[in-house]
Amino acid sequence: MTLLTSTLHNVEFQNCPESNKPDNLNASYHICQNAYTEIQSVTSYRRTWLTIAGGLFGFLVGFVLLLYIMHRHNVAQTKKTTKAINTAPPSVEDRNATAILLNNAA
Structure with a gap:
């Protein structure tokens, strides 16, 4: 009897109702233990899902x-390449090719 009563006074079961009748003591202990176990499992499920959701959110961010x-x-590289192409002076071959095209047209 003292073992069962001391178990009821543990930190986990401190909110469990105490009963003065020995017949009801065992029944109320099991009811309280089942309620406590159910609350702990719900808390565990929530913690697990919050951990999974937080990890997934962190990964996506x-x-x-x-x-x-x-x-x-990539934008910076493209701008740099475009700027280098536009500021480069035309080579001698390019000027000659243009001159040949213009000479052929005449």
Whole structure:
């Protein structure tokens, strides 16, 4: 009897109702234990799903950030290449080719 009563006074079962009748003590202990176990399993399920959802959300944010950084890098490379092509002086062969085309037209 003292073992069962001391079990009821544990930290986990401190909110369980106490009964003065020995017949009801065992029944109320099992009811309380089942309720406590059910609450713990629901809490465990929530924690698991929140962990999975948080990890997935973090992965997606990181992936989108990586794609954005790669896009900005590609835009910068394209601008740099375009600027280098536009500022380069035409080579001698290009000027001669233009002159030949203009001479043939005449």
